[in-house]
Amino acid sequence: MNNVISVSKIQTTESILLIGGTDPSGAGLQSDLRVVHALGLHAYSVTSAVTAQHNTGVSDLGVLNAAHVKAQLVSVQKALSNVDARPLAAIKIGMLGDEYVINAVREGIELLRKEGHAPRIIIDPVIVASSGERLLTADSEIALMSKLFPLADVITPNLDELAQLTQMSVDTTRDIERATHCLLASGARSILLKGGHFDVESEQSSDYFSSEKLNFWLIGKRWPDRENVRGTGCLFATAITCASAQGYAIADAIVLAKTAVSRGIRQAESIGGAYQARLGDMSPHDWSVDYQDFPLMTPEAPDAKRPVLARCDTLRLGIYPVVDSVEWVEKLINEGIQTIQLRLKTDTDTPPTFEELDTQIEAAVEVCRGRDIRLFINDHWELAIKHGAYGIHLGQEDLYDADIHAIAEAGCRLGVSTHSYTEVARASWINPSYIALGPIYATTSKDMPWVPQGVAAVKRWVDLLKGEYPLVAIGGINLERAKALKSSGIGSVAMITAITKAEDYRAATKKLIEVWEKE
Ligand SMILES: Cc1ncc(COP(=O)(O)OP(=O)(O)O)c(N)n1
Numbered sequence: 001m002n003n004v005i006s007v008s009k010i011q012t013t014e015s016i017l018l019i020g021g022t023d024p025s026g027a028g029l030q031s032d033l034r035v036v037h038a039l040g041l042h043a044y045s046v047t048s049a050v051t052a053q054h055n056t057g058v059s060d061l062g063v064l065n066a067a068h069v070k071a072q073l074v075s076v077q078k079a080l081s082n083v084d085a086r087p088l089a090a091i092k093i094g095m096l097g098d099e100y101v102i103n104a105v106r107e108g109i110e111l112l113r114k115e116g117h118a119p120r121i122i123i124d125p126v127i128v129a130s131s132g133e134r135l136l137t138a139d140s141e142i143a144l145m146s147k148l149f150p151l152a153d154v155i156t157p158n159l160d161e162l163a164q165l166t167q168m169s170v171d172t173t174r175d176i177e178r179a180t181h182c183l184l185a186s187g188a189r190s191i192l193l194k195g196g197h198f199d200v201e202s203e204q205s206s207d208y209f210s211s212e213k214l215n216f217w218l219i220g221k222r223w224p225d226r227e228n229v230r231g232t233g234c235l236f237a238t239a240i241t242c243a244s245a246q247g248y249a250i251a252d253a254i255v256l257a258k259t260a261v262s263r264g265i266r267q268a269e270s271i272g273g274a275y276q277a278r279l280g281d282m283s284p285h286d287w288s289v290d291y292q293d294f295p296l297m298t299p300e301a302p303d304a305k306r307p308v309l310a311r312c313d314t315l316r317l318g319i320y321p322v323v324d325s326v327e328w329v330e331k332l333i334n335e336g337i338q339t340i341q342l343r344l345k346t347d348t349d350t351p352p353t354f355e356e357l358d359t360q361i362e363a364a365v366e367v368c369r370g371r372d373i374r375l376f377i378n379d380h381w382e383l384a385i386k387h388g389a390y391g392i393h394l395g396q397e398d399l400y401d402a403d404i405h406a407i408a409e410a411g412c413r414l415g416v417s418t419h420s421y422t423e424v425a426r427a428s429w430i431n432p433s434y435i436a437l438g439p440i441y442a443t444t445s446k447d448m449p450w451v452p453q454g455v456a457a458v459k460r461w462v463d464l465l466k467g468e469y470p471l472v473a474i475g476g477i478n479l480e481r482a483k484a485l486k487s488s489g490i491g492s493v494a495m496i497t498a499i500t501k502a503e504d505y506r507a508a509t510k511k512l513i514e515v516w517e518k519e
């Protein structure tokens with residue numbers, strides 16, 4: 001999975017370049033600019049074509065002469081050479097119209113690259129309008145694919161465009177997966193199929209993302225009473241561009257963008273005979289995400305059955321030590337600990353045998369029996385089920401191997417690690433018994449590719465997920481940091497070192513419980 005930037009390190013002052021066609025009724029560049037402005041970012045905009053359209057169709061279309069497009073790109077390049085210019089972090093390419101403009105855009109990007117700009121590139125391959133009119137000449141598709149797709153970090157076709165670009169049928173989820181994987185061969189780093197036009201009778205609106213390393217469906221709510229909201233495809237691609245410009249990994253940018261599309265449709269207003277997406281003001285720091293707009297993510301088909309996992313008996317799991325032996329479990333529950341994890345790793349120089357794991361897990365469950373203790377078993381989900389543990393803790397990679405339905409059927413709780421928007425969306429599909437957020441601070445107990453998130457990010461997660469799941473913060477947490485985290489509203493803090501490496505583990509545990517439980 002991609003690394004993620006810390007939410008507290010996102011950029012809010014980068015600039016974006018939008019290239020596309022105008023639409024007097026609100027889609028195209030007009031829609032793109034609304035997204036950028038809702039987030040308080042700065043955009044340069046280069047017009048490639050002028051369209052006359054409404055929700056009844058396209059009545060006129062003029063593609064600009066390529067020289068005019070190139071001249072606009074040169075002006076942007078000059079603006080960017082000023083000392084007070086904000087760095088160009090991302091480019092969104094929308095409607096281009098013909099191959100002359102495609103060539104001009106390619107040259108413009110090369111010029112910007114020569115000047116040292118290294119923006120991310122998001123291409124919305126605008127080929128056909130929703131009403132059916134072509135917005136790119138038929139003989140220009142090859143130019144779009146050969147000249148621009150290889151530069152793209154993401155391409156965002158809708159259903160018709162995916163079918164058109166791959167010449168494949170896209171009637172089922174399997175068709176979409178196949179066609180999307182096929183389009184990856186164009187050289188783009190990733191593809192996002194915008195699924196607004198797929199399975200329109202469904203209560204869900206599902207998009208499919210594919211890259212070399214990661215494939216998933218992203219599932220959002222559909223709003224059937226908001227028909228044909230204008231410019232949502234543009235909104236999606238532009239929102240991805242904004243989040244990319246802020247430094248988010250592409251998958252996280254896509255999850256955030258999906259929240260913006262849902263928000264825009266949920267708040268849409270009918271103006272002049274057509275629904276217009278409405279974002280309102282959004283904080284560039286957390287995009288003012290509302291959980292009702294937050295998507296679910298799954299590598300399985302969007303209609304796959306979701307597990308129904310047992311709930312924890314509380315939203316506040318309290319001080320949560322993570323330990324590596326039954327002895328530690330016993331010692332700490334004797335000190336008043338009520339939530340604890342047995343973490344027996346097998347990737348060590350002297351890994352435990354299967355029999356040893358079996359014996360230890362059975363013994364840990366036995367030690368907790370009849371004592372109202374929430375004992376979570378890390379990784380070894382089959383043994384946890386076998387011995388009737390209260391719960392299991394799994395990381396994101398573990399989720400691919402584990403049988404989540406078997407865990408649910410056994411009545412076992414499941415806590416899931418997360419480090420990013422993508423992983424929270426993945427966890428949300430599973431509807432886990434708790435969500436762990438980490439690393440909050442740097443940790444010496446585990447090699448982590450993730451940047452520590454800090455207290456401000458925990459506060460944002462609490463605000464986003466409040467009441468939905470018990471939340472657990474982990475990574476480098478000691479007494480002082482637990483005090484700082486308490487104000488975030490999180491219900492639990494997990495730790496290894498602060499207890500198991502403490503000079504006096506009894507005193508350390510007592511103090512942590514005291515601080516956490518103090519009103
Ligand atoms: C409470 C809690 N949060 C996160 C983790 C990490 O789990 P995972 O990502 O599976 O890594 P390992 O612990 O297996 O190395 C955890 N164990 N507990």
Ligand SMILES: Cc1ncsc1CCOP(=O)(O)O
Nearest residue numbers: 438443445475476495496497
């Ligand atoms: C297992 C794990 N997962 C995320 S951070 C971490 C280690 C936490 O240990 P410590 O409390 O010593 O930083």
Ligand SMILES: [Mg+2]
Nearest residue numbers: 379394395398
């Ligand atoms: Mg694990």
